[in-house]
Amino acid sequence: MVFPKRSTSEMESGGGSHVAEMPRVPKSARGKRSIRKKESPGQMMCAFDLLASVAGKLLDEGDGSLGNPSAAAPVVDPSPKDVKQFKNEVMDQDSCNESALVSHIAFQRPANHHARKGEDLEASQPLNEDPKAKSETLDKESSIISCSKAELGCNFAAIADRWSPESVESGACTGDAVANAMPMITAGFHKNAPDMFNLLDPMDVDVKPPPLVSSDSTGEMPLYGNKIRRSTSFPRAPKGGMGFTVDRDEEDDDDKSSGCTHPITATNKGFRPNCTAGHSSVKKLLACKCRKVAPAKMQKGDLSCSGEHCEISFSFFSEEHCIDDTHIQTSFNILYSYLNSLILPDVDRKPSFRNKKMYYTRQRTQRSTFKRRKMFDRHSTLVSEEYAKSNAKFTARDSHTASLEANKGTNSMTFQKSHETDDCHVNLRIKSFKVPELLIEIPETATVGSLKKTVLEAVNAILGGGLRVGVLHHGKKVRDDNKTLMQVGIAHDDVLDNLGFSLEPNSTPHPSQHSPPEDTEFLETVDTTEPLARIAPTDSSSKHGEIDASQELALAPLSANYQGNDHDSVYSPGGMSSPDKASTNWRAIVPVTPAYSNAGAIVPANKAKRSPEQGQRRIRRPFSVSEVEALVLAVEKLGTGRWRDVKLRAFDSAKHRTYVDLKDKWKTLVHTASISPQQRRGEPVPQELLDRVLAAQAYWSQQQTKLQPKTPPLAEARLLT
DNA sequence: TTTAGGG
DNA sequence: CCCTAAA
Numbered sequence: 160m161v162f163p164k165r166s167t168s169e170m171e172s173g174g175g176s177h178v179a180e181m182p183r184v185p186k187s188a189r190g191k192r193s194i195r196k197k198e199s200p201g202q203m204m205c206a207f208d209l210l211a212s213v214a215g216k217l218l219d220e221g222d223g224s225l226g227n228p229s230a231a232a233p234v235v236d237p238s239p240k241d242v243k244q245f246k247n248e249v250m251d252q253d254s255c256n257e258s259a260l261v262s263h264i265a266f267q268r269p270a271n272h273h274a275r276k277g278e279d280l281e282a283s284q285p286l287n288e289d290p291k292a293k294s295e296t297l298d299k300e301s302s303i304i305s306c307s308k309a310e311l312g313c314n315f316a317a318i319a320d321r322w323s324p325e326s327v328e329s330g331a332c333t334g335d336a337v338a339n340a341m342p343m344i345t346a347g348f349h350k351n352a353p354d355m356f357n358l359l360d361p362m363d364v365d366v367k368p369p370p371l372v373s374s375d376s377t378g379e380m381p382l383y384g385n386k387i388r389r390s391t392s393f394p395r396a397p398k399g400g401m402g403f404t405v406d407r408d409e410e411d412d413d414d415k416s417s418g419c420t421h422p423i424t425a426t427n428k429g430f431r432p433n434c435t436a437g438h439s440s441v442k443k444l445l446a447c448k449c450r451k452v453a454p455a456k457m458q459k460g461d462l463s464c465s466g467e468h469c470e471i472s473f474s475f476f477s478e479e480h481c482i483d484d485t486h487i488q489t490s491f492n493i494l495y496s497y498l499n500s501l502i503l504p505d506v507d508r509k510p511s512f513r514n515k516k517m518y519y520t521r522q523r524t525q526r527s528t529f530k531r532r533k534m535f536d537r538h539s540t541l542v543s544e545e546y547a548k549s550n551a552k553f554t555a556r557d558s559h560t561a562s563l564e565a566n567k568g569t570n571s572m573t574f575q576k577s578h579e580t581d582d583c584h585v586n587l588r589i590k591s592f593k594v595p596e597l598l599i600e601i602p603e604t605a606t607v608g609s610l611k612k613t614v615l616e617a618v619n620a621i622l623g624g625g626l627r628v629g630v631l632h633h634g635k636k637v638r639d640d641n642k643t644l645m646q647v648g649i650a651h652d653d654v655l656d657n658l659g660f661s662l663e664p665n666s667t668p669h670p671s672q673h674s675p676p677e678d679t680e681f682l683e684t685v686d687t688t689e690p691l692a693r694i695a696p697t698d699s700s701s702k703h704g705e706i707d708a709s710q711e712l713a714l715a716p717l718s719a720n721y722q723g724n725d726h727d728s729v730y731s732p733g734g735m736s737s738p739d740k741a742s743t744n745w746r747a748i749v750p751v752t753p754a755y756s757n758a759g760a761i762v763p764a765n766k767a768k769r770s771p772e773q774g775q776r777r778i779r780r781p782f783s784v785s786e787v788e789a790l791v792l793a794v795e796k797l798g799t800g801r802w803r804d805v806k807l808r809a810f811d812s813a814k815h816r817t818y819v820d821l822k823d824k825w826k827t828l829v830h831t832a833s834i835s836p837q838q839r840r841g842e843p844v845p846q847e848l849l850d851r852v853l854a855a856q857a858y859w860s861q862q863q864t865k866l867q868p869k870t871p872p873l874a875e876a877r878l879l880t
Numbered sequence: 881t882t883t884a885g886g887g
Numbered sequence: 888c889c890c891t892a893a894a
Binding site: 776777778779819820823 | 888889
């Protein structure tokens with residue numbers, strides 16, 4: 160068949176709204192596309208590198224500043240040097256890139272933790288506790304090691320409680336975080352779209368008050384303020400600049416830098432315009448810190464943790480992006496996984512994960528606080544116990560006691576070792592981990608909460624698949640598990656900054672061959688149950704707010720670009736200009752993560768090569784009405800036979816839609832349009848669209864036949880005769 | 881790599 | 888959606 164000249168089509172598109180397609184991401188698009196075949200869960204790993212480093216720190220002894228949020232900051236606040244170092248390390252590991260996301264989590268023990276024992280959870284939950292008070296009462300005796308089992312259990316439980324899907328749903332942990340979730344995610348994951356923030360219109364993003372669903376959430380989720388620490392500390396801050404300004408009502412942050420406080424709290428104030436503004440301009444997130452103080456209540460008889468009050472503080476730093484709940488959740492999971500891997504024997508690991516999974520599952524189904532709390536408690540217990548057990552093992556096995564220790568004032572991102580324990584013990588503090596890439600896709604109609612859930616599930620899935628910890632010494636991976644620390648050179652003093660850890664997918668569980676650490680592949684075990692939506696950064700040109708669906712339909716196809724990709728999420732009804740089509744319309748899909756992923760599935764990606772079991776079929780992602788609309792629009796404009804252009808024009812951001820997919824979809828649409836409604840299945844496509852499909856199909860086929868014979872009409876005539 | 885089609 | 892022949 161003859162295809163219309165592309166040049167022509169381009170001209171047509173000339174509306175101008177559409178920027179040259181080429182400039183956009185042709186390459187990446189293709190690349191992604193090409194990846195497609197390799198997409199199988201096990202295999203795909205490239206694309207987006209999610210770097211999350213998790214730092215676990217228990218502040219204990221002696222630090223008066225412990226309880227003080229501000230004071231605690233130093234703990235998490237990486238110095239430029241650290242960041243750099245971390246970065247280098249990551250790079251060495253080869254799966255990181257510039258846009259790597261770095262997150263840190265710091266755990267703190269509440270000073271008053273003892274006092275709170277037995278207190279009612281809710282009651283004891285002051286949103287804004289006086290940090291100082293805590294610091295004063297801080298128990299200095301407990302060291303990480305000694306108190307870790309219980310503490311960790313509590314902390315985790317608390318974290319889980321705070322960030323569990325359920326809490327998200329309840330709105331407890333949303334606040335502005337929710338509002339910004341999409342943009343943030345996009346930012347966080349899309350390395351190819353540095354400017355995406357520009358796309359975000361303040362209107363889109365902000366403003367709507369955080370959807371707080373449950374009033375109680377506030378009480379329950381005491382998180383209070385996260386503030387961003389000084390962005391100045393961030394090396395790259397200057398570059399991006401902008402910022403997410405934050406308001407720091409709750410805390411006094413003297414630093415004015417671009418720090419942004421991101422109150423995750425349920426407080427309504429949550430949404431700060433500033434932040435919004437920041438979005439548009441900020442490309443990098445400086446740092447966000449959120450603190451939560453939550454008492455973790457445990458069942459009686461549980462480890463020492465019961466009734467304890469736990470305070471957890473997270474700090475996230477991203478050189479490139481803002482961090483949101485997802486990151487936190489991810490971090491949590493990573494940390495969890497780390498602990499498991501570190502502490503639990505391999506044998507026990509799996510069960511542990513399973514339990515965790517169950518926990519989440521159940522949580523999802525149980526909405527009442529009470530119930531959740533229970534689960535929570537259980538979880539804590541479980542963790543604690545396991546931790547205890549494994550911890551012992553760990554110690555015995557290595558003869559070195561590894562401990563997570565918080566040394567105040569140490570900023571080293573990688574790791575630190577202290578010698579307090581004379582002799583041959585090495586105390587390490589692991590501050591960051593490189594996390595396997597995660598690819599996530601979500602249906603556009605998905606809610607932010609479901610997105611969060613999806614991410615969480617994805618992470619869980621990964622964890623379930625098994626993670627292993629990689630050790631880096633002087634930037635090199637230490638693969639020989641049998642060597643002693645001493646043999647490897649990790650002893651006493653020499654190390655400090657020379658040691659690093661990374662989380663790697665553990666392929667062992669899978670039949671596939673055992674790949675070297677680097678190429679470990681992940682399994683995508685989890686397929687998301689729900690359709691995923693992707694958030695993709697749109698090109699800056701489109702700020703959507705403006706794009707109104709109706710317009711699109713009516714107007715030029717070009718503008719219609721299915722923006723689908725983008726941040727729809729951002730648009731919540733309020734933000735969209737066209738209220739009506741809203742739900743369905745928002746076109747689509749936005750790639751949330753950078754990637755290419757198979758939707759739903761999370762694939763950790765390492766650049767590595769994939770495993771033999773590549774062949775997995777891509778998950779099925781039914782076209783949404785909005786996608787169909789975009790497709791129809793594009794085809795109307797470009798005609799059939801130019802699927803690549805259609806892809807670029809309308810689905811450029813939908814990484815999972817290849818031109819072949821579009822072509823296939825068109826094929827089915829044509830078929831669908833030609834059968835009776837009763838015979839149609841799946842999400843019904845508006846008749847109007849189907850009519851357009853037939854019309855376009857007829858029109859373009861006619862064009863084709865006309866042009867077909869290259870030879871002029873005469874020739875055609877001859878042929879016919 | 882894209883298209884076009886069959887499976 | 889996949890697979891492939893063709894281009």
